[in-house]
Amino acid sequence: MPKKVKEYRIPTMDEFRAFPTSRKYIVINQKTNDSHTFYRKDLVTVSAFNGEHWQAKIKDIRVEMNEHGERPQNIWIMIQWFHRKADLQGESFHSDLAINELVLSIEEEIIDGSCIESDEIIYYFDDAPPYQHQAIPQGALFWRWTIEPKAKQQEQEEGEGKGKGKGKGKGKGKGRKKGKGKGRAKGKEDKGTYQIINQITNCPLCAKPYNPNCDAQRFCRFCNAWHDVLCLNASGLAPESDGIPAQVKRETDLSSWGPQLYLDVFLDILRRPIRRGKNDGIVGDGLLVSRAWEMFEESKESHEGRVTDTQWMYMGINQRTLEGWRVESTVMLEEEYYDCPTCRSQGQSGFL
Ligand SMILES: [Zn+2]
Numbered sequence: 113m114p115k116k117v118k119e120y121r122i123p124t125m126d127e128f129r130a131f132p133t134s135r136k137y138i139v140i141n142q143k144t145n146d147s148h149t150f151y152r153k154d155l156v157t158v159s160a161f162n163g164e165h166w167q168a169k170i171k172d173i174r175v176e177m178n179e180h181g182e183r184p185q186n187i188w189i190m191i192q193w194f195h196r197k198a199d200l201q202g203e204s205f206h207s208d209l210a211i212n213e214l215v216l217s218i219e220e221e222i223i224d225g226s227c228i229e230s231d232e233i234i235y236y237f238d239d240a241p242p243y244q245h246q247a248i249p250q251g252a253l254f255w256r257w258t259i260e261p262k263a264k265q266q267e268q269e270e271g272e273g274k275g276k277g278k279g280k281g282k283g284k285g286k287g288r289k290k291g292k293g294k295g296r297a298k299g300k301e302d303k304g305t306y307q308i309i310n311q312i313t314n315c316p317l318c319a320k321p322y323n324p325n326c327d328a329q330r331f332c333r334f335c336n337a338w339h340d341v342l343c344l345n346a347s348g349l350a351p352e353s354d355g356i357p358a359q360v361k362r363e364t365d366l367s368s369w370g371p372q373l374y375l376d377v378f379l380d381i382l383r384r385p386i387r388r389g390k391n392d393g394i395v396g397d398g399l400l401v402s403r404a405w406e407m408f409e410e411s412k413e414s415h416e417g418r419v420t421d422t423q424w425m426y427m428g429i430n431q432r433t434l435e436g437w438r439v440e441s442t443v444m445l446e447e448e449y450y451d452c453p454t455c456r457s458q459g460q461s462g463f464l
Pocket residue numbers: 315316317318319320339340343
């Protein structure tokens with residue numbers, strides 16, 4: 113018995129690092145005989161003993177050989193956990209998280225390889241302007257931020273600030289003391305135990321991050337920023353009431369292009385505000401509208417006002433999607449455009 117217990121002891125980080133590393137880890141399902149190969153950087157589901165499932169990212173795979181070094185005895189995996197919104201109650205960024213959003217923690221842990229159950233589709237979302245190239249289906253799990261424990265950050269700051277790399281023992285004590293003081297000064301900002309280490313994209317009007325469930329946003333192509341529709345409404349600038357603004361009409365004039373298939377739909381896409389959030393999805397329509405703009409500029413310059421077949425393909429549009437747009441674009445005509453407050457504050461003019 114004691115021996116068995118010993119075998120199942122999770123190795124320390126130092127022990128783990130002493131084991132030979134492996135590029136991959138193959139799991140064979142005893143019932144179905146199916147096999148699955150996991151690699152470093154894979155995002156996976158881990159099953160806990162209590163039947164719960166967690167998401168994690170594989171950092172390293174190590175093989176513990178048996179006493180005689182003949183065959184593998186255990187496979188150990190170093191992982192980073194993904195936290196769900198529900199796990200992060202009380203954190204300052206909790207309300208910024210979408211329901212299906214996960215947050216990756218930089219903390220590393222070693223787990224038994226047999227806990228890894230399957231690979232998991234977790235989409236990465238880069239919410240920075242202008243737009244992300246990969247769409248994220250509604251209801252899918254996604255992540256954009258990485259977090260670290262606050263204490264760790266304070267230690268690092270302390271270390272860097274003093275220029276003493278390895279004075280860990282002393283640094284720790286001091287770091288904590290200082291950290292507390294700082295925490296009080298910062299007040300509300302400082303609640304919770306984690307902080308996001310990524311650059312966060314904020315709405316220029318309210319300086320808050322984007323929550324895809326709650327915030328409908330518009331992208332301004334002129335100042336390259338996403339704005340909350342709520343903030344646009346609150347900014348006091350009335351949306352254009354008589355449909356498409358004259359500036360947009362002028363800039364997207366296709367009247368000299370001559371009759372072409374789908375030109376009306378193309379025009380509708382060009383004139384469409386770039387949106388994301390709520391019903392428009394996490395990523396939104398930025399990719400399509402921006403590609404239409406690229407094609408538009410290219411067609412004006414090099415194709416004498418014609419959209420070529422290659423361009424349609426580049427845009428990812430086939431006949432069916434265009435029909436889809438035709439239906440959508442009738443709804444779009446009732447869209448309101450906003451006179452961009454960010455552009456206006458810089459003495460420029462832009463519609464979004
Ligand atoms: Zn805002």
